[in-house]
Amino acid sequence: xxxxxxxxxxxxxxxxxxxxxxxxxxxxxxxxxxxxxxxxxxxxxxxxxxxxxxxxxxxxxxxxxxxxxxxxxxxxxxxxxxxxxxxxxxxxxxxxxxxxxxxxxxxxxxxxxxxxxxxxxxxxxxxxxxxxxxxxxxxxxxxxxxxxxxxxxxxxxxxxxxxxxxxxxxxxxxxxxxxxxxxxxxxxxxxxxxxxxxxxxxxxxxxxxxxxxxxxxxxxxxxxxxxxxxxxxxxxxxxxxxxxxxxxxxxxxxxxxxxxxxxxxxxxxxxxxxxxxxxxxxxxxxxxxxxxxxxxxxxxxxxxxxxxxxxx
Amino acid sequence: xxxxxxxxxxxxxxxxxxxxxxxxxxxxxxxxxxxxxxxxxxxxxxxxxxxxxxxxxxxxxxxxxxxxxxxxxxxxxxxxxxxxxxxxxxxxxxxxxxxxxxxxxxxxxxxxxxxxxxxxxxxxxxxxxxxxxxxxxxxxxxxxxxxxxxxxxxxxxxxxxxxxxxxxxxxxxxxxxxxxxxxxxxxxxxxxxxxxxxxxxxxxxxxxxxxxxxxxxxxxxxxxxxxxxxxxxxxxxxxxxxxxxxxxxxxxxxxxxxxxxxx
Numbered sequence: 001x002x003x004x005x006x007x008x009x010x011x012x013x014x015x016x017x018x019x020x021x022x023x024x025x026x027x028x029x030x031x032x033x034x035x036x037x038x039x040x041x042x043x044x045x046x047x048x049x050x051x052x053x054x055x056x057x058x059x060x061x062x063x064x065x066x067x068x069x070x071x072x073x074x075x076x077x078x079x080x081x082x083x084x085x086x087x088x089x090x091x092x093x094x095x096x097x098x099x100x101x102x103x104x105x106x107x108x109x110x111x112x113x114x115x116x117x118x119x120x121x122x123x124x125x126x127x128x129x130x131x132x133x134x135x136x137x138x139x140x141x142x143x144x145x146x147x148x149x150x151x152x153x154x155x156x157x158x159x160x161x162x163x164x165x166x167x168x169x170x171x172x173x174x175x176x177x178x179x180x181x182x183x184x185x186x187x188x189x190x191x192x193x194x195x196x197x198x199x200x201x202x203x204x205x206x207x208x209x210x211x212x213x214x215x216x217x218x219x220x221x222x223x224x225x226x227x228x229x230x231x232x233x234x235x236x237x238x239x240x241x242x243x244x245x246x247x248x249x250x251x252x253x254x255x256x257x258x259x260x261x262x263x264x265x266x267x268x269x270x271x272x273x274x275x276x277x278x279x280x281x282x283x284x285x286x287x288x289x290x291x292x293x294x295x296x297x298x299x300x301x302x303x304x305x306x307x308x309x310x311x312x
Numbered sequence: 313x314x315x316x317x318x319x320x321x322x323x324x325x326x327x328x329x330x331x332x333x334x335x336x337x338x339x340x341x342x343x344x345x346x347x348x349x350x351x352x353x354x355x356x357x358x359x360x361x362x363x364x365x366x367x368x369x370x371x372x373x374x375x376x377x378x379x380x381x382x383x384x385x386x387x388x389x390x391x392x393x394x395x396x397x398x399x400x401x402x403x404x405x406x407x408x409x410x411x412x413x414x415x416x417x418x419x420x421x422x423x424x425x426x427x428x429x430x431x432x433x434x435x436x437x438x439x440x441x442x443x444x445x446x447x448x449x450x451x452x453x454x455x456x457x458x459x460x461x462x463x464x465x466x467x468x469x470x471x472x473x474x475x476x477x478x479x480x481x482x483x484x485x486x487x488x489x490x491x492x493x494x495x496x497x498x499x500x501x502x503x504x505x506x507x508x509x510x511x512x513x514x515x516x517x518x519x520x521x522x523x524x525x526x527x528x529x530x531x532x533x534x535x536x537x538x539x540x541x542x543x544x545x546x547x548x549x550x551x552x553x554x555x556x557x558x559x560x561x562x563x564x565x566x567x568x569x570x571x572x573x574x575x
Binding site (some may be wrong): 065086087089090091093094095097098100101102145148149152153180182183185251 | 490
């Protein structure tokens with residue numbers, strides 16, 4: 001069997017296993033394909049690798065970019081694309097290119113370039129996870145790299161105006177979200193009922209936009225208007241990452257915790273209710289009146305479908 | 313109300329025989345193919361400073377009436393505003409797919425072309441540097457070449473392609489061609505019987521790769537591996553480019569000149 005595999009990546013918050021899109025993609029793919037991956041989130045210790053993140057370490061092999069990591073996992077027979085046809089594989093490549101060209105600049109901008117977001121959320125969060133002297137330098141470097149990337153791929157020849165470039169990348173990102181929503185339609189995953197590489201990439205890019213609470217959130221608001229994409233993210237989080245209350249918010253957003261608790265209780269309540277409804281439909285009409293009233297109350301309280309989620 | 317397409321629309325690109333490079337030629341051919349598919353007449357004018365005349369710094373650009381639009385994406389939208397569109401018959405999911413495949417071509421093929429032209433030392437020395445600055449006197453030709461090379465290398469570094477070797481880039485090209493080939497399958501065009509802007513873009517890039525002679529043939533070999541793609545290029549060439557004033561031969565063969573373009 002393969003040597004044990006370790007993944008080093010940025011940790012998570014706000015209900016996500018990781019804030020970093022590429023780390024999230026790799027983690028999602030590992031869950032989809034069933035690869036046994038031990039995840040080490042980068043913490044303040046000096047031993048954690050600081051270079052390209054995420055990094056997969058298996059025996060003596062060190063692999064750093066998401067595409068290469070996914071290739072490695074496929075070679076180890078953890079393949080989530082097993083049932084895809086050739087055309088669907090081609091579609092996967094095309095949609096990933098779309099994500100990288102249209103959505104990634106805006107994602108980078110929201111996280112690293114938008115001044116208010118960067119100062120109040122991104123920088124403190126990343127700085128708190130990097131050991132001391134580096135924490136003064138590394139977030140700034142990541143921010144400069146993000147701005148560089150945006151300007152080099154999207155900016156025109158100088159003199160250009162940064163606001164125009166920003167407007168254009170957000171327009172492109174919103175169009176990309178619309179296209180993804182249309183492509184997903186009403187199905188649970190992009191290619192049928194089982195998640196594949198494309199689902200991992202889309203999840204990796206969408207989940208940070210969806211969940212992280214920023215002061216300036218135009219992209220998140222646009223995403224929330226596309227309910228099928230929101231359900232897509234939530235489904236993957238609950239089914240594959242099984243986040244519970246006791247899990248994952250070390251930086252402790254109390255409201256997020258409380259919401260998550262409410263959510264878990266609601267989900268449990270609803271699954272109990274469905275069982276009860278099922279039983280009551282099959283058995284005789286006589287059942288204790290208390291159960292009827294709880295059923296009625298709950299049925300009135302539900303808004304649309306049993307799987308309606310609270311958004312944090 | 314949209315103005316009709318004027319008769320004197322012009323497309324500007326760099327000098328065909330001496331100056332233009334692989335990636336710019338591909339983009340220019342894509343726009344020409346698109347306009348031919350829409351049946352809109354356009355005249356091609358070659359200027360040495362086309363890159364600097366363009367509003368976004370990229371060639372080709374078109375001068376229609378009193379408007380100047382550059383690059384395929386904005387040109388498609390501009391043409392649509394005038395009332396001509398190739399992708400109206402597609403449904404929403406197909407439009408999403410078309411946009412995704414266009415991004416795939418831009419992301420992989422165009423970037424690979426740029427890499428080959430500007431980051432592969434052999435090609436840079438033998439082909440790119442002499443060609444890029446050829447209309448200008450010394451030392452301007454060297455300065456402009458180096459400046460452009462520095463710019464492109466910065467971009468490659470920012471998107472993570474600087475660390476790739478030529479073999480990896482060629483492998484990416486192969487993957488992209490495989491995806492395009494699988495998507496095309498046995499159909500005439502990518503979306504059924506009618507060509508769209510995706511067909512124009514793919515044609516522009518693949519035809520240029522197939523007919524441009526570089527220091528090695530590896531790039532064109534990658535494309536030639538997929539027979540449906542070469543047949544696709546030939547078909548579009550015959551349908552939209554024959555019988556025009558171009559000194560072309562009907563076969564997809566490179567001439568003996570160091571870097572010749574089949575036009």
